[in-house]
Amino acid sequence: MIDLASITATPKIFPTNSHLSTRDRWDHFLARVGYKRGEHRVEPGLYALGNPTPDSPVFVSANYTLSFDALRSSLEGQDGYILVLDTKGVNVWCAAGKGTFGTDEIVRRVMIARLGEVVQHRKLILPQLGAPGVAAHEVKKRTGFWVEYGPVRAADLPEYLKTHTANAEMRRVEFPLSDRLVLIPVDVVQTFLPTLLAAVVLFFLGEWVSSLAALVAVFAGIVLFPILLPWLPTHNFSTKGFLLGGLAALPFTASAFLGHPGWSWYRQVGQALEYLLAMPAATAFLALNFTGSSTFTSRSGVKREMFSYIPAMAWTFGIGILLAVVVVFIH
């Protein structure tokens, strides 16, 4: 719904620049560790970057500080307008998937800002990753503005603006190590308490090595997996996770035998199997969850993975934990 009062009142244009302050960087840090997720917001509306004229380009962004700041900081020395959509504090690509970075919201914001009166041209430059939520032809029909899809990364904008054409590289989404690394802190923060709890329970159930095993299995899934993703063999995230978790379990399996020379053989085997079954399952599950963070997994593919591997994860994990309990109670 378009609020009539906001259309008739003179629309406000917020000033902005390309400078990232210490406060901005602190906010980025907090966003990266998942502190108050969804609250790293920019006020939606029209922004004047530098000293724009009616001929200056209009860029469209999301009201997530990391998105908005990536855009404005990439446009140093460029005068222009930034139309910030209300994406509920969510980045461009995810918001496009949800539809909040979408045709309706663009039409609404163009009208509220009375953009047609602010600029003389009729062109909006959108981030390419906004496309899943936007029908360019429909925006044209409803507002008169042409949608031009810019590059995937804001950093490529200066190069893009020279010709207004993106080369193949600017259009491709990759998933380099740096992009994978920045995703780790938020997952570490999210899994920290449950993992700690599991480690404490295991300590009282068994021994400190079991606690360590839990920590290592989670560490493998949350930290090592994103780092090693392209180099782990096989295609599916689950199998990659099983392999990684299996490797992580090997020293623990060895410790079951070497650490307890006085134990009966079946107790040693029992404990070795605990690690060999439960750890890869836990790591694989966390690995499968990383599909949501990755930039290339399709919904139908993830679905197929879930149906194929989650039962195996549940069974091996369950049997591993059951063995642990049985071994404790036998003795």
Added chain:
Amino acid sequence: MLNAYEVNTLAYDAELCNGCAVCVAVCPHAVFEMDGRKAVLVRPSACMECGACQKNCIQNAITVESGVGCASAMLRAALTGRKEVACDC
């Protein structure tokens, strides 16, 4: 199942293509390429079903069951019995 991502729901009818090339522009995985005045599906298995091409194709030449390829979101939807799959990122 060696590669769960080999097959997907992307379908393209070249007959309907008007050569506007918007699909080539919006695809983040270079699934389409222009061949003269028609778009061609060159890397169908690289499709991540984001839906950008379908949404922007004025000819309705492309269909794909788009959605978030996120296991935790789908699992949450399954566990809570909700049909709508939404991620929290």
